[in-house]
Amino acid sequence: MSDLIDVLRAAVGAHHTLIDSLSMAPYLTDWRARYTGRALAVVKPADTQQVAAVVRACADAGVAMVPQGGNTGLCGGATPLSEGRSVVINLSRLNRIRTVDATNNALIAEAGCTLASVQDAAAAENRLFPLALASEGSCLIGGNVSTNAGGVQVLRYGNMRELVLGLEVVLPDGQVWDGLRALRKDNTGYDLKQLFIGAEGTLGVVTAAVLKLFPQPRARATAWIAVPSPDAAVALLGLLRDSCGDRVSAFEMVARSGLELVLHHIPGARAPLAGAHDWMVLLELTDTRDPDALDSALEGAIGAALESGVVLDAAIATSVAQAESLWGLRENISEAQKIEGLSIKHDISVPVSRVPEFLTRARAALTMMWPDVRIVAFGHIGDGNLHYNLSKPNALDNADFIARTAEVNRIVHDLTAELGGSISAEHGLGQLKRVESMRYKSDVEMDLMRAVKGAFDPRGLMNPGKVI
Template identity: 75%
Template sequence: MNDVVGALAGAVGMSHVIHDAAAMVPYLTDWRGRYTGRAIAVVKPGNTRETADVVRICASARVPMVPQGGNTGLCGGATPLADGESVVISMARMNRIRAVDGANNALVAEAGCTLAAVQQAAEAASRLFPLSLASEGSCLVGGNISTNAGGVQVLRYGNMRELVLGVEVVLPDGRIWDGLRALRKDNTGYDLKQLFIGAEGTLGIVTAAALKLFPRPRSSATAWVAVPDPQAAVALLALLRDRCGERVNAFELVGRPALELVLRHIPAMRAPLAGAHDWHVLVEVADALDGAALDDMLERAIAGAIETGLAVDGAVASSLGQARALWSLRENISEAQKIEGVSIKHDISVPVSRIPEFLQRARAALTAMWPDVRIVAFGHIGDGNLHYNLSMPGAFDNAGFVARTGEVNRIVHDLVAALNGSISAEHGIGQLKRDENARYKSDVELDLMWTVKRALDPHGLMNPGKVV
């Protein structure tokens, strides 16, 4: 292994190879602290050619490789295994915006750019890159692509798969595929870029991407609305889309336990409405209309919802500061949960129309087994994606409950499958759901996935132990 480390240092420079055990620690544990692995070294290439050299060195020595972005993933997909046989390839140094083409509504960003940097580059060109995540200041574009990230504006703009026009990829044998074509139409055969979006680095390393931009809205309006139940929330979404059309950017469901955790653990957070409500939605609309007209449109829609019983109460933000405060309530749910303690987390999707059924049936099944279970349900109801997280109020009881994660997952995931849903909507598979994925995929799907994997990575060196 000393020969491998020496060769890597020759490829990228000794200062960009970390092989001291203490210095590697931040790269070896996932964001949740659930997975901790070991590695031969962490290497940080500075450009595509160096990345290809690193891959060739590892491939020649049959050393497994673990591509890593900002290490903000939630399923252990960028964490090496415990065997200590892998090299972690961090893309953090590849952080240039290579080009911005306003006329074509596209930009090219390297994999190590933060999502926030891409958003800022788009804004500087009076454009919008709409992917928006709570971790946008630290997550990297390569990781967003590898996990097919979603976020709060999928309802209007789609997830990462819809936002990528082309990719540059280092293949498992070290060859470079330049697929950075910023085209909306390219009907020349298989759409190869789609193989690498959502593949979590198991088929190659994305080093750069051509990303789709949009006209920047002139104004937005944000509201927090209390609804009587999830069925009313789904009906309210239909009403808003009828009244506001494609201006509806985001439609987030927040259950009462989720809001209470934020108010308890995050400083300076305030309840947006008087009284206690079991269910809330956070709505954002955006358009080229002036702000007053957009506010009026949203206020009228919410007033109509209250009159018909689809909403109980609501408040439209009267300033940018108020809008940000409302979004902070939603964006800090995960952080508040982390402070509260370990929970059993699910990132599921079902058809929007079946979200109320899922919530009702899942609660019934879980409380029959664990009457005191705390259900923290929130997420992107507009596209059918819920974060459905479970714990017990007391630490001692919760430890025993978490030990039964397999039983809990079986209840939740079996129901998701019965409703024609997915056990992973936007977080990926990684190590966390690899075995679960095999349970719910058909034999034909699994065979197709393995066929692709073997064709591109016959020695199984790219991010082993993940996805398949």
């Protein structure tokens, strides 16, 4: 392997070719510290041609490659396996905004740009890039593309599949596919970019993306609302969409257990409503027009919902700081859980109409087996995506509970499938759900996926042990 290391150093520079265990360590463990792998080297190319040179060198040597962005994933998709015969290709140095075309509402960003930097580049041209994640200051666009990231505004703007117009990709043999076309209409054959979106680096290395932009909202109205039940939350969503249309940009549901963890672990967190409520909704309306009209629309909708009993109480933000404080309660749930300790995490989606049924039936099945289980349910109820995380309050009991993850997953995932849902809504499969997914996909689906993988990467060198 010394010959390969020499070639890698020649391609990206010795300073950006990491081979000692101490310097590689931050790139070999995932954000949740669930997976730790080994690698021959971690390389940090600076541009697409350097990525291509690295890929060609690894392909010539028959060495596997693991594309990596900000290493903020939750399923181990960017972490190498433990066998140690792979090279991690970290893309953080590909961090240029190449162009912003405000007239065409498009932007070209390299894979190593943080999501926040893309949002800022769009805002500088009075445009919006609507993908919004709690990790936006550290997650990278290449990872967002490769995991088909969702976030809190899918309800209005869609996930990455709907926000990407074109891609530039280094293929497993080192060829570069330039698909950076900023077109809304291009009906000239297979839509190749869609194969790489959500593929988690198993078909190639995404190096740049053409992203859709939208008019920058002039008005934003945010509210934290207590509802009597998940059924009421779904009813409230319907009322809001009927009265406010596509101005409903985010609709998040939070269980009491999730809010309590944030209040306990996150400094400065404050409950926005008096009293304890089992279920709460964080909603946001945005508009490119009159701010006063938006506020009136929100107040009117909440007033009608209060009269009908769909809403119990509400706090409407009256400043940007208040709105950010409300969003902080939602966005810090994962961080609070990490501080609390290990939990069994699920990222599932079901039709919005069946979210209440899932919550009721899942709780009944789990508490029958583990009466004291702590259920932290929250997420993007507006698009049917729930983060459904389970643990025991006592650390010793929790260790035994975590050891039974397979049993817990079977209950949650079987119910999800029965309700017409997916066991991975926005986090991907990675290492975590690669085998589990086979239980819920048909033989036809698996054969098609293997055929695609074989066509692009017949030697299986691109991110092995992930997705398929």
